[in-house]
Amino acid sequence: MYFKINNTDFSHLVSGMRIGFETLVSDNSGRNANGDTVIDVINNKVKVYITFRHMTDTEMNSLLAAINDYVVNVSFRNPKSGTLKTITAYTGTPEPEYYTIQDNLVIYNPMELNFIEL
Numbered sequence: 001m002y003f004k005i006n007n008t009d010f011s012h013l014v015s016g017m018r019i020g021f022e023t024l025v026s027d028n029s030g031r032n033a034n035g036d037t038v039i040d041v042i043n044n045k046v047k048v049y050i051t052f053r054h055m056t057d058t059e060m061n062s063l064l065a066a067i068n069d070y071v072v073n074v075s076f077r078n079p080k081s082g083t084l085k086t087i088t089a090y091t092g093t094p095e096p097e098y099y100t101i102q103d104n105l106v107i108y109n110p111m112e113l114n115f116i117e118l
Helices: 057-066
Strands: 003-005 014-025 041-052 071-077 084-091 098-102 105-108 111-117
Touching: 014 071, 041 084, 057 105
Parallel strands: none
Antiparallel strands: 003 071, 014 041, 041 111, 071 084, 084 111, 098 105
């Protein structure tokens, strides 16, 4: 288990995961009168980039239901520690794309979705 939304494990749907460690700086950051760079770090946030594999209709329904609230708890394998880390995050816009729609079979193409720490 290396990727959960709230308390549901979605690791089996993940084909790729990238973690961004974002450093947020204030508007006061820049160059001072001496020409030195001055950085005022105000926070550090995590952004989790997920690529989901092809999914069935049932799997896509489950994923979309899990992110319906827009703000969710996301647990992921933290590359800094090798352990599961949980953050509260909002999601990017999900854009499911159909691969095929046949009689009793609906398959979606792989989909990328970001989770940005609040």
